[in-house]
Amino acid sequence: MADERRRSPLIAAGVLMGAGLGGFVDGITFHQILQWHNMLSAKIPPNDLVSAKINMYWDGLFHAAVWMLTVIGLFLLWRTGQRRDVPWSGRTFLGALSLGWGLFNVIEGTLDHQLLGIHHVFEYTTNKLPWDISYLVFGVVMLVIGSILIRIGNGDVEPRGKAA
Amino acid sequence: MIRTWKIIRDQLLLLVGFNLTALACAECRARVKDGIFNHSFWANIIVVLLPIIAIAAIGIGLYFSNEIRDKLKKGVGKWQTNDDAVR
Numbered sequence: 001m002a003d004e005r006r007r008s009p010l011i012a013a014g015v016l017m018g019a020g021l022g023g024f025v026d027g028i029t030f031h032q033i034l035q036w037h038n039m040l041s042a043k044i045p046p047n048d049l050v051s052a053k054i055n056m057y058w059d060g061l062f063h064a065a066v067w068m069l070t071v072i073g074l075f076l077l078w079r080t081g082q083r084r085d086v087p088w089s090g091r092t093f094l095g096a097l098s099l100g101w102g103l104f105n106v107i108e109g110t111l112d113h114q115l116l117g118i119h120h121v122f123e124y125t126t127n128k129l130p131w132d133i134s135y136l137v138f139g140v141v142m143l144v145i146g147s148i149l150i151r152i153g154n155g156d157v158e159p160r161g162k163a164a
Numbered sequence: 165m166i167r168t169w170k171i172i173r174d175q176l177l178l179l180v181g182f183n184l185t186a187l188a189c190a191e192c193r194a195r196v197k198d199g200i201f202n203h204s205f206w207a208n209i210i211v212v213l214l215p216i217i218a219i220a221a222i223g224i225g226l227y228f229s230n231e232i233r234d235k236l237k238k239g240v241g242k243w244q245t246n247d248d249a250v251r
Contacts, residue, residue, distance in 0.1 A: 012227035019219045039212055044199070053188045054199040058212055065216040072220065076227050103222065108215040118211055 005157060009086050011150060013077035014096020015103060018146075020070030022101035026108070027066065030121065031059050036131075037123040045123075073100075081160045089156030095149025098142050105139025 030036045038046055038055035039062050046052040077093075080086050112118050113132045121131035188196040225232075 006230050008226050008229050012223050012229075015226065016220070016223035019223070023216070040208065050188075050192045050195045050199060053186070053192065053196045057186050057196075057200050058208065061209070062212055062216075065213055069216055069220055069223075073223065076223075100219075100223075103219060104215070107218055111215050111218070112211075116211055116214075 005087055006083075006085050007087060007089075007092060007150075007154075009076065009080040009083065010089065010092055011096040011099070013073050013080050014093045015100035016069055016073030016076060018073075018097035018100020018102075019104040020066045020068075020073055020100075021097070022104040022142075023062070023066030023069065023108075025101075026104070027059060027063050036121060037119040039119060041119045041123045043118055084159045086159060087153075087157050088160035089153040091149050091156060092153030095146045095151075095153055097146070098149060099146030102139045102142030102144075102146055105135055105142065109136045109139060 031038055038052075039058035040055055044051050044054055046055045081088070109121075109132065113120050113135065120128040121135045122128060125131070186196050186200055187193060
């Protein structure tokens with residue numbers, strides 16, 4: 001029975017939700033409140049109303065996509081809650097959320113900031129690299145914290161309904 | 165039926181943003197639309213969505229990883245059984 005327990009569905013749901021919520025943190029904090037960058041701000045600098053509105057469109061599309069990621073994660077979490085072969089562990093789920101956020105930072109930071117260069121964390125400075133590196137380092141820290149929590153959650157074995 | 169398809173098509177276009185989106189102020193609407201729906205539109209879509217698609221693929225792959233592994237194991241097992249039978 002013990003080897004029939006499966007943790008990956010709960011981790012997968014948490015990773016998708018964590019990545020989606022991490023995407024919202026990025027979009028809301030950096031794009032809208034701090035206004036450090038926009039989705040295509042290295043390509044189309046938002047120096048006037050028209051270019052700001054063009055960036056607003058691409059920011060909106062990004063937000064729609066991370067919303068979809070969160071919804072898929074929520075759907076998978078619901079399905080996971082109905083399975084008796086998946087241990088229902090708060091520590092595993094919290095770890096997966098952290099893992100998802102870290103994964104988002106590392107993948108988005110590597111692709112958008114380093115490889116494609118469509119924007120940088122802090123666009124309006126001469127030296128953008130320290131900010132981009134900090135964003136990646138934060139992502140790696142979240143990955144490590146997530147992995148540790150998932151490992152700790154291995155001790156939780158009861159499926160949903162029996163956990164409480 | 166054709167009308168239904170037209171509604172579905174319009175809703176899809178609304179989602180992508182050809183017709184009813186980016187209705188910026190009358191002063192700048194034309195320039196905003198030109199800045200979005202131009203030759204680099206699809207390239208920008210791909211670039212903006214690429215990290216999200218990669219993460220979605222990892223997450224969904226992880227969710228079904230047990231099933232995939234089981235199927236692969238069964239496949240290998242079947243293949244080995246057939247191989248033994250031939251011998």
